[in-house]
Amino acid sequence: MGPEINFLDRPSTNEVPSENEFPQIRLLRQECRAGIDAIDKKIKGLIRQRKLLEEDLERYDSLLSPVKWVPDDVLSTIFEISTITWHQQIDNLASTQSERIRQNPPTIIASQICKRWRQLALATPKLWATIYLVPPSHPRMNTWPYKKQQELDAAERMWEAKMKQLLEIILPLWIERSKQQPLSVVFRLMDINNGTDNEWDGDATSVATSSLLYTALVNLACTVAHRWKEIDLDLYIHNIPAVVTGMLVLAPGDVPRLETISLQTNDLRQQNPSFAPQGLFMGQSLRSLSLIRIYGPWAQLSVNWEALKELSVGVKGAVMGVAGSVGSSIERVLGPCETLLLLRMCPNLEHCEISVTSIDKENTDWQAAKRSEEEHGKSVRHSRLRSLRFHGSLPSVDLLSCLDLPSLQALHFLGLHLDNLRPEHRRVQSQRLLNAINRFGSQLTDLRFNLLVPFESSDAVVSCFQNLPHLFSLHLGGTAPKPRSFRNTELEVAESTANFLLNLLTPEIDDEGRPYGSMSCPNLKRFVSTPMIKGFTEGQLLEFITRRSLSPTTSHIARIEQVDVALGVPRGMDIRSELKLRGVDVDRLMLRIQYVKRT
Structure with a gap:
């Protein structure tokens, strides 16, 4: 045992080393430090070696990666x-x-x-083949981040450099690399001001420079207009014609491939159509048109109306013909006369989505609608229309009575503004909904409406839902009312309606588990209820799914395939496990349930 052992034992005592022991202790300490340094050196070497091996491992993994094959x-x-x-x-x-x-x-x-x-x-x-022409926001539209004029000027120069890069490098590069592919072009031309509204905090030079750059961008995109297949125009600018002149002068022959157009304008000071292209909307390939926010008479737009198969007016964010795609109703809405005029102008529609109101406004479009009504009568027949969506308000009884739609299968009522309606007006909405279901129910396969529409008569509801023999999908939409004291009755009505409808759709079964009696919606395979309310319990939902999952060989009802509901209660049971215990084949069921969180 070396003398260092005695030294290592001493720190736990009060013994003080002698003066002769100090050199020996220092020597031993140096040996310890040298040993530690040697080990650290080996560790660093091992770490380097490990890193090299890890890099090699990554290379080998890359060689074996499935994506290589x-x-x-x-x-x-x-x-x-x-x-x-x-x-x-x-x-x-x-x-x-x-x-x-x-x-x-x-x-x-x-x-x-x-x-x-x-x-x-x-x-x-x-x-x-999809080109986004979305310039960055000009710094003078929001000057608060800049404390000094020099900072704002520098930001403006940087913006101009980005715009020139987009104009001279990025857009030509994408056009070149897309070869001869049909193009989808998105124009987001915003934040341009004419310098008179004091929104810029800048001078007319900035406005003129930005306008020239935007105009050059549009003109360059128009050089390949013959390849446009889809264009999405969002023009939030004050002087539309000056910027998009190159687009306005296009002839129908310049856009031979153009099938889909979406147009949203926000020219607040123009009473006449500020975006009035000569031939852009007249192409022979045009099939889909979306007019989101239009100022001025839309009926005066030069459009190849007869070629349209899909039409959307006043609705933003929806993709027509795509399941689950829902837009939101915004400013422009059509009255009954305008709606009939629009449908009459488009005899070959297959999908239509319109934001409507129950009152006509005596504007230019209304006058055109009245002339059309006097010439052709009120009735409008669409032999090909399969999908019809209404936003803003439920269509009036008179409007629906004028529609002859023998091919209609999907009828949706979306974005209904019910929050501020008086009780008597809400009852009118209920009558309109029931009228619509009675009018087209026997041919519908897809129905969607707002669960907050109150039903005055349970007998009328039963009668309506028994008139849906082919209904495949039922979607109860809407959002739960905010808990305000004077609106509690609205929430109670919605909860009562949801409870009533689920019970109505749950088959009655005999002692042997076989359904009997008249059945509402016997072909229902998809059920969705999105409002987060206490409409029905987990037990009721469990019973609904169980009875709707009976074998088609032993019942005359279709097997439910998709259930997507929101329950306004915390989770109390595992419904999927309970369904398994009842013998339901959950592998064939798409089940999604949302609960409120426990507090």
Whole structure:
């Protein structure tokens, strides 16, 4: 045992080393430090060695990665799907998020991963066929971040540099890489001011410079108008014609491929149509038109109305013909006469979505509608219309009575403004809904309405729902009313309606478990209820699903396939497990239940 052991034992005592022991202790300490340094050196070497081995491991893993074996055509399809999904989501983001994320679309990311991916991305023109012309916001529209004039001037110069990059590099590059693919072009031309409204905190030079850059951008996009397949125009500008002149002068022959147009304008000071293209809407390939916010008479727009198969007016954010896609009603709504005029002008529609009101306004479009009514009568027949969506208000009884729609299958009432209606007006909405179901119920396969519409008579509801023999999908929509003392009755009515409807749709069964008696909606396969209210209990929902899951060989009702509900109560049971115990084949059931959180 070396003498150092005695030294190491001493720290736990009060013994003080002698003067002769100090050199020996220092020598032992140096040996310990040298040993530690040697070990640290070995550790660093091992860490470096480990890092090298990890890098080698990553290379080997990369060689064995399944994506290496994905064929080019499959990988290219994956790129295309990711790009489509990104385009569908980008407009739902806040402007700051949208501007940041739009700078790195999947197309760019895929082309920067590796040599193979880049070659594949560049060899797939379809990836470059959707072009976003969404300039960044001009700094003079929001000057509060800049404390000094020099900072604002520098930000403006940076904005001009970004615009020139978009104009001279990015847009030409995407056009070139898209080859001869049909193009989808999104125009978001906003934040331009004519310098007279003092919104800029700047001079006329800034306005003129930005207008010239926007105009050049539009003109460059118009050079490939013959390849446009879809265009989405959001023109939040004060002097539309000056900026989009190149678009306004296009002739029908200049847009031979154009199938889909979405137009939203916000020219607040123009009473006449400020966006009045000569031939943009007259192309022979035009099939889908969405007029979101239009100032001035829409009926005077030059549109190839007879070619349209899809039409949306006054609704933003919906994709016509796509299940689950729901827009929101905004400013422009049509009265009954305007609605009939619009439908009469488009005899070949298959999908239609309109924001309506029950009162006509005596404007230019109303006058045109009255002349059309005098010439053709009130009745409008659409032999091809399969899907009809109303926003804003339920259509009046008189309006629906004028519609002859033998092919109608889907009828949706969305975005109804019920919160501020008086009780008598809410009853009118109820009568209109029941009238619509009675009018078209026997041919409907898809019905959606606001659960907050009160039903005055349970017998009338039973009669209506027994008139839905082919209904495949029922969606009870709306949002729960806010808990305010004078609105408690609205919530109670909605909860009572939901409870009543679920009981109505739950088959009666005999002692042997077989359904009997008259059955409402015998072909129902999809049930959705989105308001977070205490409309029905978990037990009622369990019973509904169980009885709707009976074997078709032993019952005359269809097997339920999808249930998506919101329950205004905390979770009390595992409904899926309970269904299994009852013998329900849950693997064939899409079940989604939302609960309120426990407090």
